[in-house]
Amino acid sequence: MAKKNINYYELLEIYPAATQEEIENAFRAALYKYHPDHNPDRPEWAHEKTAEVVEAYKVLSDPLRRKIYNFIIFASLKKTTKEYKFGIFQFNEKKKFEEAMQYFKEGVELFDQDDKAAALLKFQQAFGTYKFSEAIYNVGVIYIITNKLNEALHAFKEAQRLDPENQHYVKVLDRLQELMREIDKARK
Amino acid sequence: MPKIIGIDLGTTNSCMGLIEDGKLIIIPNDEGFRTTPSVVALTKDGALLVGNAAKRQQIMNPENTIFSIKRFMGRKFTDKVVENDLKLMPYKIVPAPNGDVRVVMGGKIYSPPEISALILMKLKRDAERYLNEPVEKAVITVPAYFNDSQRQATKDAGKIAGLDVVRIINEPTAAALASGFDSKSKMKIVIYDLGGGTFDVSILKLGQGIFEVMSTSGDTHLGGDDFDQRIIDYLIEEFYKKEGIDLRGDRVALQRLKDAAEKAKINLSTLEAVEITLQFIAVTKEGPKHLQTVLTREKLEALTKDLAESTAVPCEIALRDAGLKPSDIDEVVLVGGQTKMPLVRSVVSRIFKKTPYEGVNPDEAVAAGAAHQASVLKGDIRDILLLDVTAFSLGIKTEGGVFSKIIEKNSSIPTRKSEIYTTTKDNQSFVRIEVYQGEKPMAADNKLIGTFDLVGIPPAKKGTPKIEVMFDIDANGIIKVSAKDLMTGKEQAIQITPDSGLSKSEVERMAKDMTTEFAEKLAKGEKLKVQQEYKQVEQLPGDKDAGVLGEVKTEEQKKKKSIFDIFKKKEG
Numbered sequence: 001m002a003k004k005n006i007n008y009y010e011l012l013e014i015y016p017a018a019t020q021e022e023i024e025n026a027f028r029a030a031l032y033k034y035h036p037d038h039n040p041d042r043p044e045w046a047h048e049k050t051a052e053v054v055e056a057y058k059v060l061s062d063p064l065r066r067k068i069y070n071f072i073i074f075a076s077l078k079k080t081t082k083e084y085k086f087g088i089f090q091f092n093e094k095k096k097f098e099e100a101m102q103y104f105k106e107g108v109e110l111f112d113q114d115d116k117a118a119a120l121l122k123f124q125q126a127f128g129t130y131k132f133s134e135a136i137y138n139v140g141v142i143y144i145i146t147n148k149l150n151e152a153l154h155a156f157k158e159a160q161r162l163d164p165e166n167q168h169y170v171k172v173l174d175r176l177q178e179l180m181r182e183i184d185k186a187r188k
Numbered sequence: 189m190p191k192i193i194g195i196d197l198g199t200t201n202s203c204m205g206l207i208e209d210g211k212l213i214i215i216p217n218d219e220g221f222r223t224t225p226s227v228v229a230l231t232k233d234g235a236l237l238v239g240n241a242a243k244r245q246q247i248m249n250p251e252n253t254i255f256s257i258k259r260f261m262g263r264k265f266t267d268k269v270v271e272n273d274l275k276l277m278p279y280k281i282v283p284a285p286n287g288d289v290r291v292v293m294g295g296k297i298y299s300p301p302e303i304s305a306l307i308l309m310k311l312k313r314d315a316e317r318y319l320n321e322p323v324e325k326a327v328i329t330v331p332a333y334f335n336d337s338q339r340q341a342t343k344d345a346g347k348i349a350g351l352d353v354v355r356i357i358n359e360p361t362a363a364a365l366a367s368g369f370d371s372k373s374k375m376k377i378v379i380y381d382l383g384g385g386t387f388d389v390s391i392l393k394l395g396q397g398i399f400e401v402m403s404t405s406g407d408t409h410l411g412g413d414d415f416d417q418r419i420i421d422y423l424i425e426e427f428y429k430k431e432g433i434d435l436r437g438d439r440v441a442l443q444r445l446k447d448a449a450e451k452a453k454i455n456l457s458t459l460e461a462v463e464i465t466l467q468f469i470a471v472t473k474e475g476p477k478h479l480q481t482v483l484t485r486e487k488l489e490a491l492t493k494d495l496a497e498s499t500a501v502p503c504e505i506a507l508r509d510a511g512l513k514p515s516d517i518d519e520v521v522l523v524g525g526q527t528k529m530p531l532v533r534s535v536v537s538r539i540f541k542k543t544p545y546e547g548v549n550p551d552e553a554v555a556a557g558a559a560h561q562a563s564v565l566k567g568d569i570r571d572i573l574l575l576d577v578t579a580f581s582l583g584i585k586t587e588g589g590v591f592s593k594i595i596e597k598n599s600s601i602p603t604r605k606s607e608i609y610t611t612t613k614d615n616q617s618f619v620r621i622e623v624y625q626g627e628k629p630m631a632a633d634n635k636l637i638g639t640f641d642l643v644g645i646p647p648a649k650k651g652t653p654k655i656e657v658m659f660d661i662d663a664n665g666i667i668k669v670s671a672k673d674l675m676t677g678k679e680q681a682i683q684i685t686p687d688s689g690l691s692k693s694e695v696e697r698m699a700k701d702m703t704t705e706f707a708e709k710l711a712k713g714e715k716l717k718v719q720q721e722y723k724q725v726e727q728l729p730g731d732k733d734a735g736v737l738g739e740v741k742t743e744e745q746k747k748k749k750s751i752f753d754i755f756k757k758k759e760g
C-alpha cells in the first residue's frame with residue numbers, strides 16, 4: 001500500500017456526494033488547471049498533479065471503485081482530539097495507537113505481497129487489545145481494501161455472529177452485500 | 189514568439205502544419221506539394237536526396253533509396269516484423285552492436301533516427317523557406333502503437349535534425365483534434381487510420397474541449413504496402429503463368445512492379461479499371477518480355493478483401509476496451525491514404541454501421557492535429573486539451589519470470605505509479621528491476637524497455653530498506669523511472685540500461701554530422717534536384733504510368749460505356 005492517502009474529493013474540489021456529472025465536470029476543470037500543456041513553466045509539478053487527477057477520476061467515475069474508495073477514505077478521516085482514531089483503530093494513548101497502526105500497515109503490506117500467514121500475525125498484534133469480534137471485523141476491512149470481497153463478507157458475518165448487538169456490523173454487512181450484488185450485475 | 193510546427197512523420201508520406209492567427213496552414217514543400225514522401229536516397233555521386241526527388245530515382249537506385257524507415261524506428265534486428273521486412277526491402281538492413289536495426293545507404297551504416305532526421309531536416313528547411321524564419325520547435329506524431337523505444341527514437345530523430353520536439357502525440361488523437369467537431373458538445377468518435385504501413389484505430393470521448401482517448405488498438409503491420417504487395421504477387425503470378433519467368437529474384441523488376449502496383453491501386457479508387465504496362469520487365473533468349481495487363485477494381489477488391497476486413501478485429505477490440513457498441517459511436521473519421529479506397533470505406537461502414545465522416549482530408553488530418561497541439565503548447569489555444577492513453581501495459585519481471593503489471597494499458601497519461609522495493613539478502617547493496625511493456629503474462633514475451641539498478645543501498649538487514657520506485661509515463665508516452673529511499677527520504681541512485689536506442693553522445697555526434705557532412709551532401713542533392721526538374725528523370729524505356737484505360741466516373745456513364753463489360757466478355 002504505497003499509495004499516499006490523497007483525498008480525491010478535495011483534489012477535484014467536489015463534495016463527497018457529488019453526482020457523476022459533477023465529478024466529470026470537476027475532472028475537466030482540474031485538468032485545465034494542472035495539465036502539463038497548460039503549465040509549461042512547471043512541468044514536474046504539473047505531471048504529478050495531473051497523474052493524481054487522472055487517478056482520482058478513474059476511481060470516482062467508476063461507481064464500484066468509488067464505493068470501495070469511500071469505504072477506505074471515510075474510515076480514515078474520522079479524527080477527534082481526545083481519541084486517536086483510524087477507521088476501526090481507537091486508542092486513548094498515542095503510543096499505543098501508533099504501535100497498532102504500524103502493525104496494521106505492515107500487515108497490509110504483507111497482505112499485498114500475498115504473505116497471508118505473516119500478515120495475519122501482524123493483524124493479531126495490531127488488533128490484540130481488542131475483542132475477538134473486532135479483530136475479525138478489522139480483518140474484514142483489510143479484505144475490502146484489498147478487494148477480496150468474499151473473504152470480507154465471511155469476516156463481517158463472523159464479527160456479527162460474535163457481536164450481534166453491534167449495529168455498525170449490520171450496516172457494514174448490508175453495504176457490502178449491496179456492493180457485491182452490483183459487482184455481479186456489472187459482470188453480467 | 190518562435191513558431192512551433194506540427195509534423196506528421198509518416199511511414200510513407202510526411203506532412204507539416206501550422207496554426208497562424210487561428211488559421212490552419214498546411215506547409216507545402218519546396219516543390220509545392222502538401223505531402224512529402226518519407227524517402228531518403230544517396231546517389232552514386234554522393235548527392236543526398238529527400239522526398240519526391242528521392243522517390244523519383246528509386247527505380248534506378250533501389251539499393252541506396254531508403255523508404256518506410258519508420259518501420260524500423262526503435263526496433264531490434266531480431267524482431268519478427270523486421271525479419272519479414274528484411275526480405276521485402278531492396279536496401280540492406282543490418283544489426284547494430286546493441287541489436288538495434290541499422291540500414292545501409294551508399295555503403296555506410298545509418299540508424300533509423302538518422303534517416304528520419306534527414307526527412308525532418310528537409311521538412312524543417314522547406315518550412316523555414318516558406319515561412320521565411322527559423323523553425324526550431326515541433327510537435328511530432330507517432331502511431332498510438334509506438335512503444336517507449338519507438339517514441340524515444342522519434343525524439344532522437346528530432347534532436348539530430350536540430351529540432352526541439354516539444355511533444356509527441358498519437359496520430360489518431362491528432363486526427364481527432366483536426367476533425368473540427370464542436371469540442372463543446374459531448375460525443376464519441378472513432379479514428380480509423382489506414383496508412384502505408386500501420387493501422388490504428390482509436391476511440392475518443394470529446395467534451396468540454398477535452399479529447400480523451402478511451403481505447404486504442406490496431407495492427408503495426410497492416411497498411412497500403414500490403415495492398416500493393418497483393419497486386420505485385422498477382423502480377424508476378426500472372427506473368428509466370430504466361431511467360432514462365434519468375435520475377436521475384438529481380439530487384440529492379442520488383443521495384444518497378446511496386447511502383448506500378450501502387451499507381452494502379454490509387455487510380456482504382458476512382459476508376460473501374462486500369463492498364464498496367466511494364467516493358468522490358470524481363471529478358472530471355474528469345475528477346476525482351478513485357479508485362480501488360482488490365483486490373484479492374486473488382487479484381488483488386490477480390491485480391492485485398494481479407495486485408496480490408498482484417499481491420500475489423502482491432503476495431504472490435506477497441507470498442508470492447510472502451511465498453512461501447514457500434515451504436516454508441518457518433519462519428520467515424522477516416523485517416524490515411526489507404527482509406528480513400530472504396531472497399532475500405534465500405535468495410536468501415538459495415539463495422540460501425542455508419543457512413544464515415546467526410547470533413548477531414550485523410551492525408552493532412554494528422555499534421556493539422558499536430559499543428560493544433562503546437563498551438564495549445566504555445567498557449568495560443570486555451571480551450572482544448574488532449575488526454576492521451578498508453579497503448580501498452582507497463583510492468584516488471586517478478587519471481588519466475590512473471591510479468592507484473594504496474595500501469596494498465598489504456599491508462600490516461602501523464603500517469604505515475606509507485607511500488608516499494610526491499611532487499612532479500614542482508615547488506616544487499618543493489619536491487620535490479622527489469623521493466624517491460626506489453627500484455628503477455630510472462631515478462632520474456634513482452635518488450636524489455638530497460639534494466640534499472642537501485643544502487644548504493646545502505647547496509648541493512650534483509651527486508652528493512654524501503655525503496656519507493658516511481659514509474660512515470662509523461663504526456664509524450666515516454667517512460668521515466670525514479671526511486672526514493674523511504675527511510676532517508678533521499679533520491680535513490682539508479683542506473684538505467686536501456687535495452688535499445690541511441691546514447692546521448694551518439695545523438696549529439698549525429699546532430700553535428702548533420703550540420704557538416706550531411707549539409708554538404710544535401711547541397712549536392714539540391715543541385716541534382718533542380719536538374720531533375722528540368723530534364724525528365726531518365727525512365728526505363730517505355731515505362732509508363734499505370735495507364736488510364738476507362739474513365740468511368742458517373743453511374744450513368746458506367747451503364748452506357750461499360751468498359752467493364754468488355755473485360756468480362758474477354759475473360760469469359
Ligand SMILES: Nc1ncnc2c1ncn2[C@@H]1O[C@H](COP(=O)(O)OP(=O)(O)O)[C@@H](O)[C@H]1O
Nearest residue numbers: 198199200201383384385412457524525526528
Ligand atoms: N487514392 C488512394 N487510394 C488508395 N490508396 C491510396 C490513395 N492515396 C494514397 N494511398 C495509399 O495510402 C498509403 C499512404 O498513406 P499515408 O497516410 O500517406 O501513409 P503513412 O501514414 O504510412 O505515411 C500508400 O499505401 C498509398 O498507396
Ligand SMILES: [Mg+2]
Nearest residue numbers: 198383524554
Ligand atoms: Mg499516417
